[in-house]
Amino acid sequence: MGFKQEIDRRRTFAIVSHPDAGKTTLTEKFLLFGGAINVAGAVKSNKIKKTATSDFMEIERQRGISVATSVMGFEYNEKKINILDTPGHQDFAEDTYRTLTAVDSVIIVIDAAKGVEPQTKKLMNVCRMRNTPVIVFINKLDRPAKDPFDLLDEIEKELDIQVKPLSWPIGDGPHFKGVYDLYKEKLNLFSGQNKQQVEEGIEFKYLDNKELENYLGESFAGTLREDVELIQGVYPEFDTTQYHKGHLAPVFFGSALNNFGVRELLECFLDVSPAPQPTTAEERMVSPDEDKFSGFVFKIHANMDPNHRDRIAFVKVCSGIFRRNTPYLHVQAGKKMKFPGPTSFMAAKKSVVDELFPGDIVGLHDTGNFKIGDTLSQGEKIHFKGLPSFSPEMFRYIENSDPMRYKQLDKGIDQLMDEGVAQLFKSKINGRKIIGTVGQLQLDVIQFRLKHEYGASCRYENLPMYKACWIESHDEKQLEEFRKRK
Numbered sequence: 001m002g003f004k005q006e007i008d009r010r011r012t013f014a015i016v017s018h019p020d021a022g023k024t025t026l027t028e029k030f031l032l033f034g035g036a037i038n039v040a041g042a043v044k045s046n047k048i049k050k051t052a053t054s055d056f057m058e059i060e061r062q063r064g065i066s067v068a069t070s071v072m073g074f075e076y077n078e079k080k081i082n083i084l085d086t087p088g089h090q091d092f093a094e095d096t097y098r099t100l101t102a103v104d105s106v107i108i109v110i111d112a113a114k115g116v117e118p119q120t121k122k123l124m125n126v127c128r129m130r131n132t133p134v135i136v137f138i139n140k141l142d143r144p145a146k147d148p149f150d151l152l153d154e155i156e157k158e159l160d161i162q163v164k165p166l167s168w169p170i171g172d173g174p175h176f177k178g179v180y181d182l183y184k185e186k187l188n189l190f191s192g193q194n195k196q197q198v199e200e201g202i203e204f205k206y207l208d209n210k211e212l213e214n215y216l217g218e219s220f221a222g223t224l225r226e227d228v229e230l231i232q233g234v235y236p237e238f239d240t241t242q243y244h245k246g247h248l249a250p251v252f253f254g255s256a257l258n259n260f261g262v263r264e265l266l267e268c269f270l271d272v273s274p275a276p277q278p279t280t281a282e283e284r285m286v287s288p289d290e291d292k293f294s295g296f297v298f299k300i301h302a303n304m305d306p307n308h309r310d311r312i313a314f315v316k317v318c319s320g321i322f323r324r325n326t327p328y329l330h331v332q333a334g335k336k337m338k339f340p341g342p343t344s345f346m347a348a349k350k351s352v353v354d355e356l357f358p359g360d361i362v363g364l365h366d367t368g369n370f371k372i373g374d375t376l377s378q379g380e381k382i383h384f385k386g387l388p389s390f391s392p393e394m395f396r397y398i399e400n401s402d403p404m405r406y407k408q409l410d411k412g413i414d415q416l417m418d419e420g421v422a423q424l425f426k427s428k429i430n431g432r433k434i435i436g437t438v439g440q441l442q443l444d445v446i447q448f449r450l451k452h453e454y455g456a457s458c459r460y461e462n463l464p465m466y467k468a469c470w471i472e473s474h475d476e477k478q479l480e481e482f483r484k485r486k
Contacts, residue, residue: 010359012082017109018117022139026256027085034074102298102316112145116158131246142255144173169253179261276359279318288358292378293320302415313370322356331375392436396460412454
């Protein structure tokens with residue numbers, strides 16, 4: 001397969017939402033359809049013993065939330081799919097916002113009972129700033145839900161984007177019958193109680209077929225025909241160009257947990273979503289089909305494999321082909337580096353690869369050379385832009401609880417700070433270390449990971465500060481007085 005075809009068959013996207021809308025469950029079902037896993041795990045469940053593939057960290061398993069973006073790549077219908085499952089909690093928004101710089105499109109998951117929630121609006125604003133195409137998946141229709149038309153109105157108003165439903169739910173909660181695929185004009189009815197395996201649906205080409213009553217009953221069949229007629233009258237035709245510009249959002253309905261509506265979403269997504277797009281650098285626009293390799297680090301993860309204490313830098317390939325054991329220029333450090341073991345991901349599982357193409361995410365073993373935002377290239381001094389960083393709002397002194405393990409604590413703090421989840425400060429007066437974060441949950445995660453991944457225990461002490469900033473003054477004397485006072 002040629003270089004251009006390799007680029008065209010790639011789809012790199014993030015799944016984002018407010019916490020608990022069902023991102024990780026949807027990711028699991030995508031992996032299931034792609035044959036990447038045989039049984040879908042659950043984020044929190046007593047019946048399903050397998051945990052979610054993308055929630056591989058111990059704290060994620062215990063709390064049932066995602067605290068770090070995980071990358072999963074698999075093949076489906078001759079397309080190479082790279083999914084980035086992001087944390088929903090606002091304390092980890094920085095990780096999510098950085099991830100959005102490395103994707104070409106986004107799937108926003110919305111809870112059918114709760115509608116648009118605050119974090120969903122924030123994430124949509126980031127997508128709008130970048131003109132990232134979005135598809136909306138309205139999840140959890142196996143539970144009582146809001147009226148579908150009300151949900152569409154709410155999405156248009158709250159997320160400020162025109163919508164076009166491409167699938168339609170039949171009932172909700174205990175009366176949920178299935179989904180009508182408006183994109184391919186077929187009906188999928190799902191039966192069976194098994195929530196973990198892929199179920200096949202029954203296909204229906206035409207809604208005026210009298211057979212419809214046999215499957216749905218008169219009431220549901222009549223309602224579906226009326227709804228579809230209304231949709232065709234009210235909503236615009238689906239226009240791929242408008243979707244690619246970020247002006248139109250296709251909407252799908254379903255239940256990720258029960259596998260309703262997930263295949264329709266995945267197959268339509270692969271049809272309409274964009275292949276890898278050009279990336280903005282300070283110097284110029286970088287096109288994916290350029291001959292020379294370039295890419296940037298959008299995430300660093302310490303201890304992906306606690307047995308090896310490895311740090312992995314996640315690099316998005318923007319142009320050219322990344323080849324194993326080839327020297328590339330680390331632009332910020334100004335030195336050439338070779339990578340003998342570049343890896344592709346299935347969450348925590350890694351496999352060594354020889355070549356990666358634009359749109360792919362490559363993991364590079366890092367001994368402290370990389371920082372978030374660093375560029376790798378085939379010689380060109382290029383700086384990719386747009387990676388956000390947040391000012392901390394919560395500060396704590398960090399103290400060692402076990403004097404015998406201060407080396408482990410130091411190493412753990414250094415490595416976790418490089419991930420960009422928090423910032424480390426040092427008090428000039430007494431030399432004490434201060435951790436600055438955006439939210440309380442990050443402090444809990446740092447404490448947990450230090451103990452479980454580095455064997456170092458720490459405790460926090462309150463610090464009545466809420467902002468970190470640089471202060472400059474032309475008057476040295478005034479600045480000195482201010483420093484003494486503060």
